[in-house]
Amino acid sequence: MNTLSDDEDLPLAVPLCPDSEKPAPETAASHKEAAAQSQSTAAVRHAPVPVTLITGYLGAGKTTLVRYIVNERHGFRIAVILNEYGGETGLESAFVQNEQGGRADVPQWVELANGCLCCSVKAEFVQALEGLLGTGSEHAGKFDYVLVETTGLANPGPIMSELWTDEELEAAVVLDGVVAVVDGRNVARQLDEARPGGAANEAQLQVALADVILLNKMDLLSEDQAAAVTGQLRAINSAAAIIPTSHSKVDLARLLNRGAYHLRLLEQMQPLPATAAGDEAYAAAVDQTKQQQQQQQQAADGITSALPPAVQQPLQWLADVSAAAAAATGGTASSCTASGCSNPAHQHHEQQHHQQQQQQHSSGQAGLGPGEPCRAHDAAVRTIALRVAQPLLLERFRAWVEGLIWDHPAAAKDHKAAAAAAGGGLAAAAEDGVTAAAAAGREVARAEVLRMKGLLNVAGSSRAHMFQAVYDLYDIVPGADWQVLHKHAAAAAAAAAAAGQQAGDGVLTRLVLIGRHLDQQQLQQQLEQCCAACVDGEATA
Template identity: 25%
Template sequence: HGKRYAVIVNEFGEIGIDNDLVVGADEDVFEMNNGCVCCTVRGDLIRVVAGLMKRQRPGKPAFDAIIVETTGLADPGPVAQTFFVDEDVKAKTQLDSVTALVDAKHVMARLDDSKEAREQVAFADRIILNKTDLVTEAELVEVERRLRKLNPLAPITRAERANVPLDQVLGLGGFDLGRILDINPEFANPAHGEAGHVHDEHCDHDHHDHDHSHHDHDHGPTHGARGHAHEDDIKGISLSLERPMDGTKFTAWLDRLLGEQGQNILRAKGIIDVHGEDRRLVFQAVHMILEGDLQKPWGANERRWSRAVFIGRDLDEAALRAGFEACAA
């Protein structure tokens, strides 16, 4: 495409996975391992964006655009707000648009049980309706009806494997501050959540249970009575193992896990060192839908280890860790 993009990835979980999955890409990927963007955006994100803006190519900026990829658990509002409340960022960047990537197979259930999912759809300038090959046309029509009810202004683009033309998501000039003010009247107020949102590197996050009660967040009425957008029962669990895995054992365990607990596993992804295999096994899952394949070979001097992150509701960390480690060769 001839463009140079910087990609900022926010990880949910203490072991970064996405940076290793971006194989052979020219883009620079920055991971912010806090998992709760709404708590860190004015600290980490501003510092990362400021660092990117200091880079230069002869006669022009180092990047044509900066893409911020939050997780499916993040409220896009504070991310967008960063580009308006920080004077340096505001002076040197222009927020182009917010895109929501929607899972056509599972979104209806998420919209029913997640205020955040509804806010993400309502916040978007563009909705990419992905995995359309996994549902019927009638189901797609119903999903689109529901999405349009939440957001009548955002165009909906159907996609498989998130494959869409770049001009459908980049360079839209579609960000409309007025619409976001309608969604959250406190959006453009720099004092909104100030005490709870301006964290520095000394902020103590517990990544296993994601308990933020010690921050005394005050989000105001638009964030609901619970006081924080993330449900207490949703957490990210990071697993790692230095020994090679038995590929058959691991596949059987993962299949069984998703079959039994897939309804509660929102996302899972990992990179596995399979015994006797020169290539790494890369997998990702959404609920009970699992995708995995052998990918890039391990380097001669590269550290070979297995790591995985599971994000979901009511997950038993001890049981997950025991099952994962039992797959060792």
């Protein structure tokens, strides 16, 4: 499995659909399309069960959310997997089970005690899912949704990549989305908690890796406090939807069945089967949930017409990535900080920090030099946006991404050699940047990329390519033709503009990156080096 853990060596980054023969971009696209086609066909047969991962710091409201979901009328037959430390797991799940009686649809509870999903019980977790859903299991076909509640101290990255790629399950399950529940009252403090060696803490990782953030305990926050916390969360992760909640009560159409990680399958997936023939109430509830979700999403993004999934999906991707990029860019401009935090308390803290740095500087100590990037902000988990108009060479782009998401020094070294052979040494660029900075006497840490999302303009292909990376994995899926996309995006842009939102524009590669030590200028330069024009320039130089 391609995941990170304390007790395993860091694996190589693996494209979900690897091109072992490194074909030219045009061939690569066709290869991907063929692979997507065969996977999609399998999806129709096996109908993989969507899994939503629920993360969040201790006491944020995860169990409250699970309890709320299983008691709502949503039409899904849900299996719930709890990953709790200590002896109270039985009590908690028994309590929830007793409550579910009336309206929940056969929730099944599986307890994973005495271990953490992010390390020691990954195997147990996979076994639990196989037991529940795998072929031949007595439960096979009985559930059409899985919720996994992690411990408050879990880093969701490893389990995300485990779920995203789990071949052992033969697509019995598919990661649908990651929800982070945050305690609005305490999240600012939790995000600030220091970890040895300056590592990102769990609260930061949970927010950074989420597709949806529930800003919970709104009943305990003033409007100003809520706005401040929202700004802080947005600065870390501009790509996630932030939904304010009290007692984790949320419109489930915004939470479930988002399809954030199964782009290849969405086009071909059939509607969820009814519980039993003639169970009209069940089927109607499923339809209603899906319809609501689609309408809300489309209304939010200005996508008004009913489009085929092959167009709608990349159009949605375009809207999501553009909105995330706009939020990241707007955030950066909103204050003196790179993180763009709008939390007044945080700004105050950062003002102090700047003053300290400047005082240190004027007193001759190592501090903030003119034009020097601020290290404290650099160390914060944040979102940055990149864009480039020139078409990308896919292999160069791959080499760059692989270099970024392998942050382990040994893996980076292996990768440097491999990528130098494959794509002209781009993979080593980040490391070389660090070395150059060190030689110049600057203290620069290696970029730690947790999540990437983008739409790619690939040289030799007329199709917009959807791209995302989580932790040590990435995937690139060809979507609709740019022309078709633009035709619909123009309508969407007009609607979005009318709604006061920023819409996507032009045949552009646009990327958002979430992580730490992200040097915007350096990463922009590295992305530009992946362009065909850059390589042509090299050839003629």
